[in-house]
Amino acid sequence: MTDDSPEFAAAEYADGTVGYPPHPVNDDGAERVGTVDLSEHTAQVVTWTESTATPPGVREPNTLAIVAFEIDGDTVRAIGQTTDDVEIGQTVTPVYAAELRDPEAGVREPASQEWDGFRFRPVE
């Protein structure tokens, strides 16, 4: 990744734990002190589904996975679309997408959040 590449930002907390997405504090109340870029790591698929009944502005079908990163002995999970079919236990790598769904098509105010992010691509 180059310096201006999009960041897959997880939060680093004062007690040394890492979590995604970032919150002001973690479950134990430790404050956020930094950022860990998950795009530089691979992850394992915990579970996945292929959704065929998707809301307005979402690709159909929409394959989603919960994945687990191992960051310095800490397990950090994330959810996201996949680029291809995946299996439980498979290794995946984050791939940037400029727009994951059409911001104008759903009920959420488009300006209220970001719409880019990372899909998960199986590693050969």
Next chain:
Amino acid sequence: MVAAHSAGVDRNTDRVAVVAASMTQFGERDGWIRDLLAEAGQACLADANATADEIDHLYVSNMASGEFEGQTGVPNALAHDLGAVPAYTARIDQTSSSGGAGIYAAWQSVASGASDCTLLVGGEKMTHRSTAEATDVIASLTHPAEYKHGVTLPSFAGLTARAYLDSYDAPRESLGKVAVKNHKNGVDNPNAQFREAVELETVLESPVVADPLRLYDFCPITDGSAALLFVPESLAASYADEYAVVAGVAGATDTHVVHERPDPTTMGAVRDSGNAAFEMADREPADVDVAELHDMFTILELLQFEDLGFAQKGEGWRAAADGRTARDGDIPINTSGGLKSKGHPLGASGVAQAVEVYEQVLGEAGPRQVDADLGLACNVGGFGNCVTTTLLEVAE
């Protein structure tokens, strides 16, 4: 208003009684949210021979009347339509668990002495929206990191079902048997949206919605309303010959972001609210005679069955498969047909669960009747994000 009855209230010993219950026909209804709420509210008052001017507090459990219909301020609207002005009113929104949260609020209002007569009405009007639109309104409860990927509640169910089947070596058929059981129960519920039994083969061959789950693993989109009337137990006899008491009620939350939970097959808020409700009632899972669990998806019935303590973790699937949760089993689950067959008008569902438990413990459930003195209702919002568990017991 405040009741002529209130002179006999004993704040030290009173439990909170439920003296009346009602629900509208669930399904695709012509009426809008105000019509549905008024229909259930009037029926509930009539069930107790009560008049609207006796109501001190009026709560409306509703998730999204503004988003679905463009109608906000529904508690005030209902108070006017029922003739309950100037009762205190509030809307209880806790997404799909708004009904359970409404029970908690109604119980608090009476237990605290703030109200001697609280009417709770839950309702939602949804079917005028397409499935995709309604799914998106419901999915708007998700975190931005989930929503931008098109994550929906059905997709959470697919993700969790796959993890459960893989972790516990459970057969796919075990989920299908939940749907078969609940549809069979719904045949005998005149207010259910679907009153047709389905075969396991039909469930397993229905269209995929969120792999490995199929159409019959999901509840429908529904219009409907349900209501309960709460008073101090010392006043209950003036409203009803037979009544139920709130033996236990408790709510809990889990993480907003679903993937941040340590185990995707454990619903922490179900466990926590269940434990607290059992502790309040000084009872345990083995004491429960009948339960309504929040089967928005078949996998949720199994997870709640386990996390409420009716089965060990990873063993809940055997209960449905072995018939333990059937109407003639040792712990009948969702005798009403559940959300699966009865329907799921979001804000009404938790109230309607308690209506079924109320009728069961009072012996008023007709062909659905089981032998029950103590019943449980577990109402789940989001994908286990917010939960209220209620224990209702027939008053002796």
